[in-house]
Amino acid sequence: MITKEDRKVVVTGMGMITPIGNNVEQSWKNLLKEESGIKRITLFDTEGFSCKIAGQVKDDGYRSDLPYSRGTYFGLAASKEALKDAEVVNEAGILDEMAVFLGNSGTRTGLDDFSEEFKARNLKELTLKNLNSDSQFDKSRYSAAAETIAKECNLSGGCCSITTACASGTQAIGMAYESIKAGENTVVLAGGCDAMITEIDLMGFCMLGAVTSEYNENPTKGSRPFNKDRSGFVLGEGAGMLVLEEKKHALARKAKIYAEIVGFGNAISGYSILDTPPDGENLAQAMKIAMDEAGINKNQIGYINAHGTSTRDNDSSEAAAVIKVFGEDVMSIPISSTKASTGHLISGAGAIEAIFSIMALKDQCLPPTLNLEDIDGKCTLFHIPKPLKRTIDYVMSNSL
Numbered sequence: 001m002i003t004k005e006d007r008k009v010v011v012t013g014m015g016m017i018t019p020i021g022n023n024v025e026q027s028w029k030n031l032l033k034e035e036s037g038i039k040r041i042t043l044f045d046t047e048g049f050s051c052k053i054a055g056q057v058k059d060d061g062y063r064s065d066l067p068y069s070r071g072t073y074f075g076l077a078a079s080k081e082a083l084k085d086a087e088v089v090n091e092a093g094i095l096d097e098m099a100v101f102l103g104n105s106g107t108r109t110g111l112d113d114f115s116e117e118f119k120a121r122n123l124k125e126l127t128l129k130n131l132n133s134d135s136q137f138d139k140s141r142y143s144a145a146a147e148t149i150a151k152e153c154n155l156s157g158g159c160c161s162i163t164t165a166c167a168s169g170t171q172a173i174g175m176a177y178e179s180i181k182a183g184e185n186t187v188v189l190a191g192g193c194d195a196m197i198t199e200i201d202l203m204g205f206c207m208l209g210a211v212t213s214e215y216n217e218n219p220t221k222g223s224r225p226f227n228k229d230r231s232g233f234v235l236g237e238g239a240g241m242l243v244l245e246e247k248k249h250a251l252a253r254k255a256k257i258y259a260e261i262v263g264f265g266n267a268i269s270g271y272s273i274l275d276t277p278p279d280g281e282n283l284a285q286a287m288k289i290a291m292d293e294a295g296i297n298k299n300q301i302g303y304i305n306a307h308g309t310s311t312r313d314n315d316s317s318e319a320a321a322v323i324k325v326f327g328e329d330v331m332s333i334p335i336s337s338t339k340a341s342t343g344h345l346i347s348g349a350g351a352i353e354a355i356f357s358i359m360a361l362k363d364q365c366l367p368p369t370l371n372l373e374d375i376d377g378k379c380t381l382f383h384i385p386k387p388l389k390r391t392i393d394y395v396m397s398n399s400l
Contacts, residue, residue: 013086013243019055055236055343075193103168103192170350170399174264193239225308236343240351265289280321302392308337
């Protein structure tokens with residue numbers, strides 16, 4: 001019998017759809033080829049918007065004829081890839097006990113469409129009777145994506161929607177990991193999805209001054225984490241999903257194992273809804289918790305996938321946290337932000353970055369940060385401007 005004390009958690013399947021690829025293989029290959037998925041927005045007319053660029057999923061990565069919102073479709077596509085990769089699609093016994101832990105921000109595209117549906121019909125017609133599962137109202141609910149994934153993939157082990165903004169995807173994976181460690185679940189499909197390249201979301205980010213408006217004519221240069229001249233993030237869209245499994249269960253069914261998840265740290269600053277504290281104290285706390293739980297020391301970390309959004313405050317705060325944790329050893333630990341290639345997928349960000357981190361372990365090759373041209377003195381770290389071959393045993397993925 002497996003006890004809580006010896007339950008280990010491994011990754012046995014992965015799936016993703018990103019602005020640089022419609023699956024894991026394409027996305028990873030193009031990341032190492034230093035490709036950017038950031039271009040002019042074509043999903044709607046950007047006239048009047050200060051920012052006109054984003055990381056859109058390629059046209060062949062989305063099917064508009066299916067009854068799902070854009071974000072839900074991405075989550076479902078990544079889920080199906082992950083389940084196929086884990087070789088559990090036809091394993092009814094495993095699917096029956098598999099839970100879903102999904103980070104997402106709700107589905108604004110569904111909400112926008114519902115407002116049009118509402119305006120086209122009177123309130124009396126919009127009753128629960130005719131608001132069926134294909135209605136725009138149903139697509140717009142925060143839990144819709146997780147429920148759709150569970151339903152379409154025949155997963156019966158439970159369903160949990162997590163909405164903690166840009167940390168959602170990572171938190172979903174961390175909570176799934178903890179649930180398996182605690183003996184609450186044996187197999188979990190976990191990750192995040194989002195599709196916030198909408199008029200209402202972009203308008204909000206423009207009003208906040210959070211997105212860059214300086215690279216509309218040169219989109220691939222727009223996301224530039226840790227540079228002196230960074231001026232805001234670039235929105236992205238897509239999804240990343242992972243099959244997490246209790247290790248002995250995975251070994252018993254002879255599953256391939258990509259990596260073991262050994263620690264998860266979670267903290268909150270209460271500092272601001274928009275910014276992280278300048279000293280990075282609470283991110284440092286989360287990193288320390290994760291390493292303590294893993295039972296490793298800071299010198300064993302071989303690579304850090306940074307949150308690295310390309311905003312003024314985030315990047316300097318994250319750099320301060322990394323320096324606080326790793327001290328005099330900080331210049332020996334490579335770090336990169338893959339958001340320079342994909343843009344910021346919000347709730348999907350941490351999930352695709354967890355997969356990129358696992359692929360770095362698998363291939364012993366670290367992905368670069370694009371556009372590293374003039375590094376901010378406050379962000380003096382071991383940056384990776386080009387793919388770097390390196391022997392590593394442990395990686396850390398940060399989300400804020």
